[in-house]
Amino acid sequence: MxxxxxxxxxxxxxxxxxxxxxxxxxxxxxxxxxxxxxxxxxxxxxxxxxxxxxxxxxxxxxxxVATRASLGQAAGEGDAVARRSGAGFLARQRPRLERWRALGIRELPAYLGVRTWRLAFVRTWQLVFYVVSHLSYWLGMTFQVLTWTFKAGRHVPxxxxxxxxxxxxxxxxxxxxxxxxxxxxxxxxxxxxxxxxxxxxxxxxxxxxxxxxxxxxxxxxxxxxxxxxxxxxxxxxxxxxxxxxxxxxxERWRSDDPEPPTFDHFRQTARLPIAPGTPIVIYQGGFRPHRGIEQIVAALLEPELRDAVGVFLGYGPQRDWISAQAARPDLAGRLFVVDAVPPDVLLEWTASADVTISPIQHSTLNHWLSSPNKVFESLAAGVPIVASDFPEMARIIGDTGAGVVCDPADPGAIARATAGILGADPADRAALRRRCRAAALDRYNWExxxxxxxxxxxxxxxxxxxxx
Structure with missing residues (x-):
């Protein structure tokens, strides 16, 4: 169309x-x-x-247009204060309980009933504020949207x-x-x-x-x-x-040349110490929970991928964790983290890898039904994909023959699927890369x-x- x-x-x-x-x-x-x-x-x-x-x-x-998040911030701060107060009270009671246990007291004196009531009160308080902590986020978000809407009024044509x-x-x-x-x-x-x-x-x-x-x-x-x-x-x-x-x-990338492009940014631009000829598997995107980051790291330790290196390209809250894994002796020189690159050169970096891995986890229905951007970016770059065996990803990879789907929760399955691509005959791997490019130029493109x-x-x- x-x-x-x-x-x-x-x-x-x-x-x-x-x-x-x-x-x-x-x-x-x-x-x-x-x-x-x-x-x-x-x-x-x-x-x-x-x-x-x-x-x-x-x-x-x-x-x-600026937003005002004061209500959300106040709700979050109130929740934190309540949690600290409850935790502090429980911490103050713990030494007393330990002394009673040490004395072998099985039946607490009557006045302890007051303490017990106070403990129950704080537990209830914490439960209430657990619920409030969730509601406060949405209350704050609603406040942001409302103030954003009203402040945008004079700019909206x-x-x-x-x-x-x-x-x-x-x-x-x-x-x-x-x-x-x-x-x-x-x-x-x-x-x-x-x-x-x-x-x-x-x-x-x-x-x-x-x-x-x-x-x-x-x-x-x-x-x-x-x-x-x-x-x-x-x-x-x-x-x-x-x-x-x-x-x-x-968008269609390098549409004047349907052949898979060749780049080597990880070695030449990022200066990563990766020996020539060593297979590179890449994860690109947000470093966030449920994206399969832990499973990729575990997959790199499987015997099938002992000769490959992994590169995480992107940004997000799990960056420090990935960097800590890269410092482990058993992953030294085999796991690297590279900062996110501008969108206009991203596909060149993607094309510098041999396989893209996208093992998003089945943590939500939204993930189960997702079609991650990195799948389409890999097609455009001519890089085969290992992806979660979920409806949309399975359909796209099945339609294009551009990779393999597997159980994303199983590091062994991820390693075997990736090794299957890396270990294929050179002619078969070249044909696989051409199928990726053809799918991107013919069907899976923004145009x-x-x-x-x-x-x-x-x-x-x-x-x-x-x-x-």
Whole structure:
């Protein structure tokens, strides 16, 4: 599916995304595609340190608006104080209990009943604040979105379509769409109530988030999401029309040369001490829980990968843990961490590896249904993939023959799948890399995916392509 350039000439689009809009590739790609089709596009983002309040990203205007997180901060600080108070009280009682045990006292004196009551009180206090700690996060987030919306008011232009990214962006998009009698697009990058902090929130909180998500989806003129599996789940769960799947693939890269490119950035640019000819397996993306980072490290210790090295390319809270693993004697010289690189050179670094590993864990339904960006980036770079045997990843790899799926929780399975690719005949490995490139150039690219988005807009704003 494709759309003719210029089909949105004279149309105005305003997007909302609650981040600083510097690394959100999906938002920037969508905005650029809408602008290339003739639309005047504004992105309302969150102010970031050291970033201009307004700037032009090509033809797209980005406006960054400050948020006020004081309520969320106060709730978090209150929770911390309560936890410290409860923990302090219990710590003060522990020596007394130990003395009583040492004296062999089995039946505590009557006055201990007061102490016991106090202990029960503190336990209850801690339980209450455990629940509050979750609720305070969402209360703070709600406060941020509301203040962001109101402060953005003077920067938001009249538009034909207001496009909200995720649950945090659709609220203001809905508000301004209603105010200007415009169309509303809800672009859900994930199954929000089943992702991140929401997935581990108390049941009541998840039910509230699900109800809010449903409310906005039923009021949107179009719902867009990241893949077919999540679209199916949204349609079933919320009883809405099938959302439009727009996968977050990179643009066609080096389309004038379909052969797999050759780069060696890890040795030549990062100066890693990797001997020539040593196979490199790469994990790229966020260093966060449930991404399979621990399983990759364990897989490198399996005998099948004894001759390979692993490189983690990216950033995130688990960086220190990965660095500590790299310092272990049994992984010395076999595990490296490299800082994230700019998006415009990322595929060159990906192409410097022999295999990409993406063993995201089945910790949430959102992960189970995911289609990680790194899968599409590996296709574009011509690098075979070892990925989780989950619906979307299995479908993509099955369709393209671009790698192997395995049980992501089993380091041995990851090692065997990776070794199977590394140990293949050179001619077979070359053919595998060509299949990756062909899949990216022919099907899994942003030019193809943008067509779905533009066709949806054509229907919304009544251009000549409406209904095509």
């Amino acid at each position: 494709s759309a003719t350039p210029g089909i949105l000439v004279g149309r105005r689009v305003c997007m909302f995304v609650l981040n600083d809009c510097t690394r959100d590739s999906r938002v920037l790609r969508e905005a650029a595609s809408l602008a290339a089709a003739g639309a005047e596009v504004t992105i309302i983002a969150r102010r970031g340190e050291g970033l201009p309040d307004q700037e032009m990203r090509g033809p797209v205007r980005v406006v960054r 009249a538009a034909d379509v207001y496009h909200g990214h995720d649950l945090t962006g659709v609220g203001p998009a809905w508000w301004f769409a209603r105010r200007h009698r415009a169309r509303l697009v809800y672009d859900s990058h994930e199954l929000y109530p089943e992702s991140g902090r929401a997935a581990v929130a108390p049941r009541f909180t998840r039910r509230v988030l699900t109800a809010i998500d449903r409310w906005f989806m039923r009021r949107a003129d179009a719902v867009v999401t990241v893949n077919r599996s999540i679209a199916d789940e949204m349609a079933r769960r919320y009883r809405i029309e099938q959302p439009v799947a727009v996968m977050n693939c990179p 193809t995916e943008a067509g779905h988005l533009l066709a949806t807009y054509a229907v919304l704003v009544g251009t000549p392509e409406a209904g095509a």
